[in-house]
Amino acid sequence: MTDDDIAPDQPPAAQPDGPTRAGFVALIGEPNAGKSTLLNQMVGAKVSIVTHKVQTTRARIRGIAMHGPAQIVFVDTPGIFRPRRRLDRSMVAAAWGGASDADIVLVLVEAHRGLTDGTQAILDQLVDLGKGTPVALIINKIDRVKAETLLALSQQLNEAYPFAETFMISAMRGHGCQQLRGWLARSLPESPWLYPEDQIADLPMRMIAAEITREKLTLRLHEEIPYQLTVETEAWEEKDDGSARVEQVVYVARQGHKGIVLGRGGETIKAVGQAARVELEEFMGRRVHLFLQVRVRENWENEAERYDEIGLNFRDGDG
Numbered sequence: 001m002t003d004d005d006i007a008p009d010q011p012p013a014a015q016p017d018g019p020t021r022a023g024f025v026a027l028i029g030e031p032n033a034g035k036s037t038l039l040n041q042m043v044g045a046k047v048s049i050v051t052h053k054v055q056t057t058r059a060r061i062r063g064i065a066m067h068g069p070a071q072i073v074f075v076d077t078p079g080i081f082r083p084r085r086r087l088d089r090s091m092v093a094a095a096w097g098g099a100s101d102a103d104i105v106l107v108l109v110e111a112h113r114g115l116t117d118g119t120q121a122i123l124d125q126l127v128d129l130g131k132g133t134p135v136a137l138i139i140n141k142i143d144r145v146k147a148e149t150l151l152a153l154s155q156q157l158n159e160a161y162p163f164a165e166t167f168m169i170s171a172m173r174g175h176g177c178q179q180l181r182g183w184l185a186r187s188l189p190e191s192p193w194l195y196p197e198d199q200i201a202d203l204p205m206r207m208i209a210a211e212i213t214r215e216k217l218t219l220r221l222h223e224e225i226p227y228q229l230t231v232e233t234e235a236w237e238e239k240d241d242g243s244a245r246v247e248q249v250v251y252v253a254r255q256g257h258k259g260i261v262l263g264r265g266g267e268t269i270k271a272v273g274q275a276a277r278v279e280l281e282e283f284m285g286r287r288v289h290l291f292l293q294v295r296v297r298e299n300w301e302n303e304a305e306r307y308d309e310i311g312l313n314f315r316d317g318d319g
Contacts, residue, residue, distance in 0.1 A: 026104070027076050028106070030113075041171050042072070062201060064201060064202065067181050070188055071195065071197075104188065106136050111145045115156055136183070137158065207311060214230070225252075233248050245289045276290060
């Protein structure tokens with residue numbers, strides 16, 4: 001495994017006898033609707049970070065699942081919300097870009113929240129997505145409400161938008177996900193597979209590593225600090241013993257944040273590094289030597305280079 005891709009560039013695996021299907025499925029919805037959890041559930045491995053905080057997914061992350069002769073490429077997108085900053089605007093643009101490029105769009109709605117103003121705004125914009133793209137409704141977190149509430153919500157949402165199908169699931173528990181996977185596999189266009197059969201994501205390994213560290217920071221820090229930092233993999237060295245030396249930089253926007261990220265005596269950043277290293281080793285199946293630095297870069301949210309590292313388009317953030 002290299003630092004460039006989760007699976008090395010190689011010709012796709014031999015196609016099975018008979019027709020195959022392949023295509024892109026975009027996951028859209030409000031922040032914290034469960035898109036990343038559903039992606040990981042469908043792929044069968046963790047390829048997108050999941051936290052209890054909203055807006056943790058920043059760029060489009062592709063996870064690849066096989067179902068019989070079909071290859072389903074899920075595109076996890078940032079939550080769609082009302083943007084305030086350049087970074088927010090770039091994230092929302094990435095979400096709609098993922099939807100417009102997809103063969104199928106899944107709209108996730110939290111069962112216990114119902115048809116919110118944010119979801120209604122998403123449905124209103126879906127009208128402009130273009131006719132011919134199937135859009136399915138995914139009511140997630142069904143274990144939080146009673147059956148009669150689910151049926152009423154399904155009817156309300158289908159009256160608000162003409163969904164092709166409706167699925168009621170628990171992305172966390174996996175309930176209903178097999179039926180969803182089967183429908184997607186049947187609905188994608190006939191096509192050769194787009195990736196090798198054993199590849200589970202289309203994202204540089206150095207970006208996956210940075211996202212793992214950012215997840216650990218987000219889980220440990222509070223309030224606004226996680227939204228005002230970014231993590232970049234600055235160096236990656238393959239060692240002779242098969243391990244990897246990974247150097248990362250945590251950029252924070254304020255001097256005061258640096259001390260919080262470091263923690264007393266460096267205890268916070270040490271714990272973050274240890275947790276990130278363990279998960280990275282499990283993901284890669286080999287030893288990793290992870291080194292973290294924290295630097296203050298007050299204007300990082302307005303630097304095009306930072307957006308390239310995150311996987312966003314800087315110009316999408318123009319007001």
